[in-house]
Amino acid sequence: MEISKPHAALLSSPGTGHLIPVLELGNRLVTHHNFAVTIFVVSSHASPAEAQVLQSSMSPKLCNIIDLPPVDISGLVDPNAAVVTQIAVMMREVRPNLRSSISSMKLRPTVLIVDFFGTESLPIADEFDMLKYVYFPSNEWFVALTIYVPFLDKVVEGEYVHQKEPLKIPGCKPIRPEEVVDPMLERTNQQYFEYLRIGSETLMSDGILINTWEDLQSTTLTALRDEKFLGGIVKVPVYPVGPITRAVSGLKSDLFDWLDKQPSESVIYVSFGSGGLLSYEQMTEVAWGLELSQQRFVWVVRPPTIEAADAAFFTAGKGGDDPLSYLPDGFLRRTQSLGLTVPFWAPQVDVLNHPSIGGFLSHCGWGSTLESITNGVPMIAWPLYAEQKMNATLLTEEIGVAIRSKVLPSKKVVQREEIEKMARMIIEDNDGKNGIRGRVKELKHSAEKALSKGGSSDNAFSQLEKQCKMCMERQKATAQ
Ligand SMILES: O=c1ccn([C@@H]2O[C@H](COP(=O)(O)OP(=O)(O)O[C@H]3O[C@H](CO)[C@@H](O)[C@H](O)[C@H]3O)[C@@H](O)[C@H]2O)c(=O)[nH]1
Numbered sequence: 001m002e003i004s005k006p007h008a009a010l011l012s013s014p015g016t017g018h019l020i021p022v023l024e025l026g027n028r029l030v031t032h033h034n035f036a037v038t039i040f041v042v043s044s045h046a047s048p049a050e051a052q053v054l055q056s057s058m059s060p061k062l063c064n065i066i067d068l069p070p071v072d073i074s075g076l077v078d079p080n081a082a083v084v085t086q087i088a089v090m091m092r093e094v095r096p097n098l099r100s101s102i103s104s105m106k107l108r109p110t111v112l113i114v115d116f117f118g119t120e121s122l123p124i125a126d127e128f129d130m131l132k133y134v135y136f137p138s139n140e141w142f143v144a145l146t147i148y149v150p151f152l153d154k155v156v157e158g159e160y161v162h163q164k165e166p167l168k169i170p171g172c173k174p175i176r177p178e179e180v181v182d183p184m185l186e187r188t189n190q191q192y193f194e195y196l197r198i199g200s201e202t203l204m205s206d207g208i209l210i211n212t213w214e215d216l217q218s219t220t221l222t223a224l225r226d227e228k229f230l231g232g233i234v235k236v237p238v239y240p241v242g243p244i245t246r247a248v249s250g251l252k253s254d255l256f257d258w259l260d261k262q263p264s265e266s267v268i269y270v271s272f273g274s275g276g277l278l279s280y281e282q283m284t285e286v287a288w289g290l291e292l293s294q295q296r297f298v299w300v301v302r303p304p305t306i307e308a309a310d311a312a313f314f315t316a317g318k319g320g321d322d323p324l325s326y327l328p329d330g331f332l333r334r335t336q337s338l339g340l341t342v343p344f345w346a347p348q349v350d351v352l353n354h355p356s357i358g359g360f361l362s363h364c365g366w367g368s369t370l371e372s373i374t375n376g377v378p379m380i381a382w383p384l385y386a387e388q389k390m391n392a393t394l395l396t397e398e399i400g401v402a403i404r405s406k407v408l409p410s411k412k413v414v415q416r417e418e419i420e421k422m423a424r425m426i427i428e429d430n431d432g433k434n435g436i437r438g439r440v441k442e443l444k445h446s447a448e449k450a451l452s453k454g455g456s457s458d459n460a461f462s463q464l465e466k467q468c469k470m471c472m473e474r475q476k477a478t479a480q
Pocket residue numbers: 016017018020137138271272273274275276300344345346347348349364365366367368369371385386387388
């Protein structure tokens with residue numbers, strides 16, 4: 001490793017939805033900003049999707065990847081505890097391994113960048129005289145809520161979900177009580193305390209990196225920087241560095257042969273992120289809705305869950321039960337010429353990049369959202385868990401690239417007639433009434449501009465690079 005380059009150590013928390021954006025941030029730092037990068041991975045070790053993502057990051061191998069030894073949290077947390085609690089405890093327990101890995105490195109890292117579940121490791125950066133940043137692979141509105149929750153905690157009485165009025169965040173769009181993130185659903189649950197802690201610890205960093213860009217949501221960014229609003233509590237720089245997404249791999253398969261034969265922008269891609277699951281009843285309605293709409297589709301099908309909305313978070317992409325056996329009788333035969341089903345996992349970035357894809361029925365995970373926007377594909381927002389309800393609102397009410405059902409799918413089963421209508425609307429509305437196709441294409445260009453030389457995200461990276469070079473000089477001076 002060259003001593004002249006800043007060396008960034010990135011820490012990723014378990015889950016494909018976190019691992020992918022951290023790996024891509026690392027790749028970007030290497031390819032565009034002359035960093036050396038080591039990525040510390042805390043993997044869940046049960047997810048084939050995660051293993052596959054790690055494997056593909058080896059060619060070309062741009063970053064040094066260190067899989068931290070797994071930690072046993074069985075004695076510390078109930079196996080049925082919320083996913084956020086489990087991740088938080090894993091990230092807490094992994095700290096000694098991270099510390100010893102960093103201390104044994106020949107070339108001391110200049111900066112530690114943790115994803116937001118790793119904020120408890122920030123003091124380790126101080127021990128080694130490194131800079132410390134928090135990376136949110138999500139949007140500014142979520143960042144705003146996360147850092148403001150410790151303040152809401154002091155003034156809001158009772159459960160957030162029982163509030164009569166939307167929750168106010170200085171300078172930002174208020175949040176409707178039914179849209180709060182999962183850790184805020186129950187204020188006595190451990191995941192809530194972990195979330196509060198993450199919010200406070202983020203403010204102790206040297207800066208916040210967000211996987212978005214200046215023009216996507218400029219009002220919230222302004223609020224995060226303006227002293228009169230959230231800038232009054234966020235004293236560190238906020239860098240929108242995105243959209244950072246995976247590159248198209250150029251895969252060839254029967255799926256792409258089929259897509260090649262479909263008309264331009266005619267196919268709806270249906271997928272719920274790395275682990276999203278539907279109830280059996282909802283899965284049945286989706287199947288009927290697609291069939292009734294007579295629109296073309298590619299559907300990543302997983303076996304149903306008993307909850308209204310759930311996720312196979314630690315086992316993403318894992319086989320087992322045949323998911324296709326849960327589809328309505330005769331569905332596959334009747335839709336043979338209309339669509340394709342893909343069990344468990346699809347090469348999503350390549351699919352969204354295909355010219356025949358014209359809409360994405362998505363759970364609104366931020367990775368999927370960015371992949372849709374950067375490929376100019378409008379969405380049907382179908383939020384399930386985590387911060388996805390906020391994302392869906394952002395996409396439909398503020399950014400204007402999605403349509404959605406009348407009632408949240410996590411609250412009530414969306415009926416086939418409404419799905420049929422949305423499927424037609426997303427494909428047939430070529431720059432029609434709702435104008436979302438035109439808007440998403442505009443944003444595709446604005447995203448490209450942000451990342452190009454001299455664009456806003458490129459500039460944000462340059463500022464980070466500058467801070468890191470200054471830190472390197474300081475480290476050198478103290479070592480002499
Ligand atoms: O069949 C599939 C399904 C998913 N993916 C990829 O998996 C990633 C999924 O990421 P994302 O859309 O962000 O969803 P989650 O995996 O659900 O991500 C978690 O992490 C995100 C970032 O914090 C949050 O926005 C989400 O709400 C949270 O659930 C994307 O890169 C997809 O391309 C595939 O390649 N094939």
